[in-house]
Amino acid sequence: MGEFWPVPDALTYLAGSWRVERTVRDLAGGEEGEFSGTTIFGPLDGGGLLHHESGLFVWREVPRPAERTLRFLPGSPPGTADVRFTDGRPFHDLDLTSGRHIADHPCSADLYRGEFTVRDENHWHSVWRVRGPAKDLVLSTDYARED
Incomplete structure (x- = not known):
């Protein structure tokens, strides 16, 4: 088996429930936080998946509930996904x-660069590097499929 595990269809692979462990490092301030929770990729009306993540985020030793929702739509070419915010942006x-993908997302003057790596049928990883005048962050996330 190679370093990456090829996935013929992203939406089919992601469907279901995943355990999530994330570290968040602020490179400018030297602070580090962590998120632990669950991401569920459920069916979306009209095709695609609704991604809902929820759990506990600890930053500066303060735990607080955190969640986010995204829409994973069928992409072009087939087998890929078009990831959108809930408002459609x-x-x-x-x-x-x-088995590996790099994506960019400009946000105001900051640039988010995500690297996605599939390790096997039940594990994948993402790293978002955020650089710009407002942020200097690294978000590293491990996903493990739940039964």
């Missing part, structure tokens, strides 16, 4: 056919 594309 584009976030990034996702092509896991090689």
